[in-house]
Amino acid sequence: xxxxxxxxxxxxxxxxxxxxxxxxxxxxxxxxxxxxxxxxxxxxxxxxxxxxxxxxxxxxxxxxxxxxxxxxxxxxxxxxxxxxxxxxxxxxxxxxxxxxxxxxxxxxxxxxxxxxxxxxxxxxxxxxxxxxxxxxxxxxxxxxxxxxxxxxxxxxxxxxxxxxxxxxxxxxxxxxxxxxxxxxxxxxxxxxxxxxxxxxxxxxxxxxxxxxxxxxxxxxxxxxxxxxxxxxxxxxxxxxxxxxxxxxxxxxxxxxxxxxxxxxxxxxxxxxxxxxxxxxxxxxxxxxxxxxxxxxxxxxxxxxxxxxxxxxxxxxxxxxxxxxxxxxxxxxxxxxxxxxxxxxxxxxxxxxxxxxxxxxxxxxxxxxxxxxxxxxxx
Amino acid sequence: xxxxxxxxxxxxxxxxxxxxxxxxxxxxxxxxxxxxxxxxxxxxxxxxxxxxxxxxxxxxxxxxxxxxxxxxxxxxxxxxxxxxxxxxxxxxxxxxxxxxxxxxxxxxxxxxxxxxxxxxxxxxxxxxxxxxxxxxxxxxxxxxxxxxxxxxxxxxxxxxxxxxxxxxxxxxxxxxxxxxxxxxxxxxxxxxxxxxxxxx
Numbered sequence: 001x002x003x004x005x006x007x008x009x010x011x012x013x014x015x016x017x018x019x020x021x022x023x024x025x026x027x028x029x030x031x032x033x034x035x036x037x038x039x040x041x042x043x044x045x046x047x048x049x050x051x052x053x054x055x056x057x058x059x060x061x062x063x064x065x066x067x068x069x070x071x072x073x074x075x076x077x078x079x080x081x082x083x084x085x086x087x088x089x090x091x092x093x094x095x096x097x098x099x100x101x102x103x104x105x106x107x108x109x110x111x112x113x114x115x116x117x118x119x120x121x122x123x124x125x126x127x128x129x130x131x132x133x134x135x136x137x138x139x140x141x142x143x144x145x146x147x148x149x150x151x152x153x154x155x156x157x158x159x160x161x162x163x164x165x166x167x168x169x170x171x172x173x174x175x176x177x178x179x180x181x182x183x184x185x186x187x188x189x190x191x192x193x194x195x196x197x198x199x200x201x202x203x204x205x206x207x208x209x210x211x212x213x214x215x216x217x218x219x220x221x222x223x224x225x226x227x228x229x230x231x232x233x234x235x236x237x238x239x240x241x242x243x244x245x246x247x248x249x250x251x252x253x254x255x256x257x258x259x260x261x262x263x264x265x266x267x268x269x270x271x272x273x274x275x276x277x278x279x280x281x282x283x284x285x286x287x288x289x290x291x292x293x294x295x296x297x298x299x300x301x302x303x304x305x306x307x308x309x310x311x312x313x314x315x316x317x318x319x320x321x322x323x324x325x326x327x328x329x330x331x332x333x334x335x336x337x338x339x340x341x342x343x344x345x346x347x348x349x350x351x352x353x354x355x356x357x358x359x360x361x362x363x364x365x366x367x368x369x370x371x372x373x374x375x376x377x378x
Numbered sequence: 379x380x381x382x383x384x385x386x387x388x389x390x391x392x393x394x395x396x397x398x399x400x401x402x403x404x405x406x407x408x409x410x411x412x413x414x415x416x417x418x419x420x421x422x423x424x425x426x427x428x429x430x431x432x433x434x435x436x437x438x439x440x441x442x443x444x445x446x447x448x449x450x451x452x453x454x455x456x457x458x459x460x461x462x463x464x465x466x467x468x469x470x471x472x473x474x475x476x477x478x479x480x481x482x483x484x485x486x487x488x489x490x491x492x493x494x495x496x497x498x499x500x501x502x503x504x505x506x507x508x509x510x511x512x513x514x515x516x517x518x519x520x521x522x523x524x525x526x527x528x529x530x531x532x533x534x535x536x537x538x539x540x541x542x543x544x545x546x547x548x549x550x551x552x553x554x555x556x557x558x559x560x561x562x563x564x565x566x567x568x569x570x571x572x573x574x575x576x577x578x
Contacts, residue, residue: 310439329446330456333426336402342435343447359432366439 003080005037008062008072010102013139019097019132025122029111032136033058033102034094037078038086040142046372047142048084049133050074050093051150051157054225054281055273057101060093061086076356083364088372089146097132098124098280106276107208117276119205124280126153126288130160134168146371147171151353152320153281156288159328163290166306171371173364175312176353178324179298179331180289185319188228189282192221196275205276214275219266221278226265231316231349298331308338310367312360314352315345340367388556389468389494390416392571396492396549397421401463404487406450406480407470410434411443418443428454451475457487468494472527481543485576490548494571497552499532501565517568533564540574549573 018028061072078084095103106121150158155177161169199217239258254260290301313325332339342363346352408427417423426444438445465488484491496517503513512522552559552567559567
């Protein structure tokens with residue numbers, strides 16, 4: 001019953017209408033990689049947009065014909081009979097602008113110079129992304145999404161949809177996210193960026209021409225990120241203080257299993273992710289703050305929203321804690337918007353939103369059943 | 379669906395009778411959202427529930443009811459002053475620890491509060507106490523050692539608490555076996571429903 005969407009393939013959408021970034025920069029031409037699952041119905045009312053988080057991309061569910069092991073990052077949530085049921089919904093996943101999985105980004109060739117954009121790629125914000133996503137929706141003939149769904153940085157995009165395009169999204173599912181980052185979160189991001197920026201192979205962002213990759217910086221950035229995405233308990237459960245060689249070696253080599261795990265994750269990440277994209281994505285996180293120009297008043301920020309909301313947090317998520325989700329809920333309540341809030345007891349920290357948890361999946365499934373049942377009625 | 383809710387929970391009908399069409403309602407300890415769903419379908423209310431249990435959160439979503447997962451005991455501070463026409467607490471008062479604080483919160487957040495609870499002064503309860511046992515009945519179906527109820531009260535006790543908190547009682551409905559009790563309600567009633575507001 002809970003099957004995979006099976007073999008999928010990515011598609012490319014090409015945009016020649018110039019995009020003006022929030023920063024004022026202009027990109028005359030850009031491309032977005034995306035995947036779709038399920039079937040768009042006749043009145044095009046069953047589309048769900050999935051927004052990805054920091055290191056995510058368009059490959060949300062299923063696998064590729066030539067790479068059966070490359071399973072989409074949210075395959076447990078999206079598929080036939082799964083909470084985001086592709087028998088009912090037409091699901092769209094994309095790689096955000098500035099990404100490194102086929103969408104135009106710093107590693108893409110700048111047609112004006114014939115060289116990768118590198119340091120010259122504009123700093124991109126959540127607002128910019130949502131604008132490109134709306135253009136992708138136009139490209140697909142979708143006027144209004146049944147739901148926009150995202151976790152973490154993806155949740156910020158989902159919220160931004162409700163603010164920027166209130167009549168183009170019926171439901172927002174904002175998971176493990178926050179109305180803006182805390183100083184502590186920005187601090188973590190800056191340490192991660194510093195690791196990349198100070199890597200001797202970074203070359204100010206133009207490392208492509210030098211035939212090198214700032215592997216050490218990326219690796220450190222990912223190791224730091226990984227620590228903050230897990231909970232202390234989850235890490236203790238999984239690794240404890242287990243020694244790799246069964247005894248202390250009094251050296252700086254890998255001794256504890258957690259060190260082995262983090263270095264493995266760091267290396268794996270550094271091998272496929274682009275350093276400039278990592279910088280851009282963390283900056284987008286830092287900048288997101290819909291209340292910034294409203295004296296920090298989130299209530300006013302949500303005044304434009306019309307969507308119905310499901311807000312979900314996880315008890316052990318300390319980077320995007322339940323308290324941050326309750327700030328969102330508070331602003332939605334203030335504006336008398338329809339909102340349900342679920343606080344899921346989970347031990348997996350921030351990463352919980354990607355894990356299979358009975359209560360979390362029940363909430364998502366039940367909510368999306370309602371979304372499907374209401375059909376096209378507002 | 380509607381009739382079955384009313385049959386299973388007679389206090390719901392009494393509560394609904396006090397709620398005008400189109401009111402805004404906050405239902406504290408809303409369970410599976412049955413009351414809010416009933417009020418939406420029969421009174422076109424706009425509402426939210428507050429609930430702690432995971433199973434009930436999932437059930438409220440099935441009932442297409444807005445629900446906020448939160449512990450009543452740690453306060454309902456997320457709700458602004460006077461932001462609802464009615465704040466309802468049905469069959470939950472007796473299970474709350476910070477009863478005084480919660481009553482104050484109800485009249486802070488709602489223009490009016492509606493509370494229902496089992497009447498500990500019901501004659502069969504009194505009889506069981508006289509015989510030397512804590513009461514066990516349909517309304518109080520727990521043994522003393524495994525009950526969620528920590529603050530049982532009689533009608534009289536509740537009215538004294540309201541006076542103490544400067545809360546004015548606007549209406550009272552006492553029931554037994556789903557029927558109104560007008561004669562000797564504090565002895566013959568099993569369930570009480572009160573409507574009240576902060577004394578201006």
